Amino acid sequence: MAASAVLNAAKTSTRISDETRARVLAAAEKLRYRPNATARGLAHRRMNTLGVAATLVGDEPNQYFLEVFNGIIQRAAASGQTATVFTLGDWDEAARRIPDFCDGRIDGLILLAPLLEPDATPWLPEHTPIVSVHANHAIAGVVNLESDEETGAFEMTRRLLAMGHRRILHVGGPPGALGAERRARGYLRAHAEAGLAPPADHLLRGAYSVEAGRDALESWLCRHRGQPLPDVVFAASDAIGLGCTERLLARGLHVPDDISVVGFDDTVLARTARMATVRQPLRELGAKAVDVLLARIDARVQDRAYSGPRNIVLPTEVVVRATLAAPRKARLSIA
Amino acid sequence: MAASAVLNAAKTSTRISDETRARVLAAAEKLRYRPNATARGLAHRRMNTLGVAATLVGDEPNQYFLEVFNGIIQRAAASGQTATVFTLGDWDEAARRIPDFCDGRIDGLILLAPLLEPDATPWLPEHTPIVSVHANHAIAGVVNLESDEETGAFEMTRRLLAMGHRRILHVGGPPGALGAERRARGYLRAHAEAGLAPPADHLLRGAYSVEAGRDALESWLCRHRGQPLPDVVFAASDAIGLGCTERLLARGLHVPDDISVVGFDDTVLARTARMATVRQPLRELGAKAVDVLLARIDARVQDRAYSGPRNIVLPTEVVVRATLAAPRKARLSIA
DNA sequence: TTGAAAGCGCTAACAA
DNA sequence: TTGTTAGCGCTTTCAA
Numbered sequence: 001m002a003a004s005a006v007l008n009a010a011k012t013s014t015r016i017s018d019e020t021r022a023r024v025l026a027a028a029e030k031l032r033y034r035p036n037a038t039a040r041g042l043a044h045r046r047m048n049t050l051g052v053a054a055t056l057v058g059d060e061p062n063q064y065f066l067e068v069f070n071g072i073i074q075r076a077a078a079s080g081q082t083a084t085v086f087t088l089g090d091w092d093e094a095a096r097r098i099p100d101f102c103d104g105r106i107d108g109l110i111l112l113a114p115l116l117e118p119d120a121t122p123w124l125p126e127h128t129p130i131v132s133v134h135a136n137h138a139i140a141g142v143v144n145l146e147s148d149e150e151t152g153a154f155e156m157t158r159r160l161l162a163m164g165h166r167r168i169l170h171v172g173g174p175p176g177a178l179g180a181e182r183r184a185r186g187y188l189r190a191h192a193e194a195g196l197a198p199p200a201d202h203l204l205r206g207a208y209s210v211e212a213g214r215d216a217l218e219s220w221l222c223r224h225r226g227q228p229l230p231d232v233v234f235a236a237s238d239a240i241g242l243g244c245t246e247r248l249l250a251r252g253l254h255v256p257d258d259i260s261v262v263g264f265d266d267t268v269l270a271r272t273a274r275m276a277t278v279r280q281p282l283r284e285l286g287a288k289a290v291d292v293l294l295a296r297i298d299a300r301v302q303d304r305a306y307s308g309p310r311n312i313v314l315p316t317e318v319v320v321r322a323t324l325a326a327p328r329k330a331r332l333s334i335a
Numbered sequence: 336m337a338a339s340a341v342l343n344a345a346k347t348s349t350r351i352s353d354e355t356r357a358r359v360l361a362a363a364e365k366l367r368y369r370p371n372a373t374a375r376g377l378a379h380r381r382m383n384t385l386g387v388a389a390t391l392v393g394d395e396p397n398q399y400f401l402e403v404f405n406g407i408i409q410r411a412a413a414s415g416q417t418a419t420v421f422t423l424g425d426w427d428e429a430a431r432r433i434p435d436f437c438d439g440r441i442d443g444l445i446l447l448a449p450l451l452e453p454d455a456t457p458w459l460p461e462h463t464p465i466v467s468v469h470a471n472h473a474i475a476g477v478v479n480l481e482s483d484e485e486t487g488a489f490e491m492t493r494r495l496l497a498m499g500h501r502r503i504l505h506v507g508g509p510p511g512a513l514g515a516e517r518r519a520r521g522y523l524r525a526h527a528e529a530g531l532a533p534p535a536d537h538l539l540r541g542a543y544s545v546e547a548g549r550d551a552l553e554s555w556l557c558r559h560r561g562q563p564l565p566d567v568v569f570a571a572s573d574a575i576g577l578g579c580t581e582r583l584l585a586r587g588l589h590v591p592d593d594i595s596v597v598g599f600d601d602t603v604l605a606r607t608a609r610m611a612t613v614r615q616p617l618r619e620l621g622a623k624a625v626d627v628l629l630a631r632i633d634a635r636v637q638d639r640a641y642s643g644p645r646n647i648v649l650p651t652e653v654v655v656r657a658t659l660a661a662p663r664k665a666r667l668s669i670a
Numbered sequence: 671t672t673g674a675a676a677g678c679g680c681t682a683a684c685a686a
Numbered sequence: 687t688t689g690t691t692a693g694c695g696c697t698t699t700c701a702a
Contacts, residue, residue: 034434034435034437034438034460035438036377036438036439037438037439037440038373038376038377038382038438038439038440039377039439041373041440042371042373042374042377047373047440049419049440056405056408056409061401061402061405061603063603066396066401066405067396070391070396070401073391073420073422074391074422077421077422082419082420082421083419083420084384084417084418084419084420085408085417085418085419085420086412086417087408087409087412099369100369102369103369103370103371103372103373104371104372104373104374105372105373105376105382105384105440125369242607268396268398268603268604268607269603269607272577272603272604272607272608273607273608
């Protein structure tokens with residue numbers, strides 16, 4: 001009854017006499033009473049906690065994750081929720097572990113860049129609302145948030161072409177990854193629109209990391225010795241772009257005077273390296289994911305169906321920085 | 336009894352007959368039974384969840400926080416724990432909000448770089464073990480983890496002096512912040528050891544951010560027009576160092592040919608900008624904080640006193656990168 | 671080896 | 687306006 005009064009203070013002010021309320025408050029104060037969130041959660045079926053599932057491995061922090069996560073916790077805090085992180089070694093573990101996460105301690109789950117089969121339905125817990133950011137496939141029952149990567153890549157490539165760049169080397173992301181495909185598609189579409197066709201060997205694919213970018217570019221340069229140096233490297237991620245820049249500098253080439261470099265994502269890496277890039281609204285994506293998730297949770301609480309869209313696309317934007325300049329007039333050859 | 340059996344499978348294998356176990360397992364499977372962590376937590380008084388409290392505001396993600404946090408979640412996951420984040424707008428809110436966090440949903444709390452009064456004891460909940468990372472003061476009942484910032488700053492400064500640098504401008508952290516004091520102290524001690532005394536105006540103080548670094552250096556340079564350019568800028572954080580570099584480049588100065596820049600922390604900023612810095616083992620600090628916290632939680636569960644140290648200091652390390660070179664032979668003046 | 675019962679700390683519906 | 691009661695889903699005695 002103490003708890004009832006203390007709490008109802010906010011809800012039913014008429015229910016308790018002032019005298020009783022004062023007595024309860026005094027007692028609570030004296031006992032340093034703290035309501036227990038677990039018990040309350042049990043009774044209430046609501047923990048005011050959102051889960052975030054992501055793969056988070058390796059030594060170097062994944063900036064993509066960290067930026068989205070930053071957006072998530074800021075918005076969650078603003079909505080009176082807290083966020084708890086579940087790490088997956090690999091998305092193959094998802095079928096086994098995700099149902100365990102949805103065990104009453106979270107009200108909803110955000111999947112960060114999940115690599116899941118479209119038929120994940122059998123094991124996806126149906127009692128917990130789920131949203132995903134940059135899912136690789138549409139998943140039944142999961143609302144997805146993404147950014148318009150193809151248009152971003154398209155606009156960037158078009159801009160490069162308009163500046164006079166012609167030999168545009170695309171150091172792309174992993175084959176099969178939806179985002180990587182979309183970026184490559186934008187790159188190709190911009191060429192097609194300009195009536196151009198980039199040589200097939202100007203489109204590489206590999207992991208999204210600094211090392212992958214470094215190695216991919218280096219081996220490509222070695223294979224193309226004596227041929228003309230590309231005008232610009234269009235990396236499919238900022239990390240790749242950084243790796244490429246590193247190799248170019250190591251070869252004594254100047255960025256952007258000899259060759260430009262542009263990235264993708266606009267993580268802190270690009271901002272720090274003053275690298276031109278395609279901005280994905282990472283923090284907004286995280287914040288919006290929280291909004292949608294809360295809407296779904298509310299709908300469930302009120303036993304309504306969630307009526308919002310199943311897929312939400314946020315715009316991307318070309319960001320010009322110091323690593324992008326007009327192409328060199330005198331063409332260089334690869335040493 | 337189903338739950339009992341299912342769970343006791345791990346604990347008391349003799350208690351349940353094989354037949355019953357099989358029946359229970361089959362039923363659980365058919366019902367897609369999932370134990371409820373909240374109820375279990377209520378009964379068990381253990382959520383297997385660690386809390387992390389930090390101030391996390393502003394647009395640009397705080398890399399210091401993110402790196403420590405990365406270490407925390409990795410180690411927590413390895414120990415079968417999850418981490419939930421509580422954000423504070425300001426450490427002044429701590430007295431009001433921290434007791435609320437310790438409401439049964441977490442087993443222990445990690446305070447990230449707390450700015451707390453030493454007499455925080457009255458409101459610190461005594462039923463939840465707490466550890467801090469880089470606390471500003473010793474707090475009764477809280478085990479603190481930190482890194483040896485003074486030695487790091489000392490070693491870096493000594494190294495700069497040994498390279499022949501003499502005019503070392505220290506763009507320091509906020510006055511009153513323990514870490515900033517320690518960094519400044521190391522800077523001064525290295526000078527003293529070499530029988531040198533830096534001019535008083537070579538020691539600035541301000542916030543830890545890129546903007547603060549940029550503004551502090553710019554106004555300092557304006558105030559010292561015509562005087563000799565420093566040999567090197569020793570920034571009290573990577574962010575400050577980045578801000579300083581930005582201003583130097585904008586003035587047409589070359590780093591490190593005209594002037595060197597070194598930072599502090601070794602966040603992703605320094606790694607990306609190839610900036611020399613003093614490395615703080617941020618991820619290790621996070622991981623170790625988890626270890627100590629779990630040890631304290633176990634001690635409490637077993638009703639023992641925690642017997643480990645009250646303060647743990649991890650070493651720092653000088654990292655040399657491209658922004659540090661020998662001082663310029665011909666001295667430049669400030670334009 | 672199994673079943674029954676009490677309780678973790680709170681909420682909510684119902685009586686008084 | 688107040689007190690009582692019955693859960694929330696699980697764990698843990700204690701009997702049977």
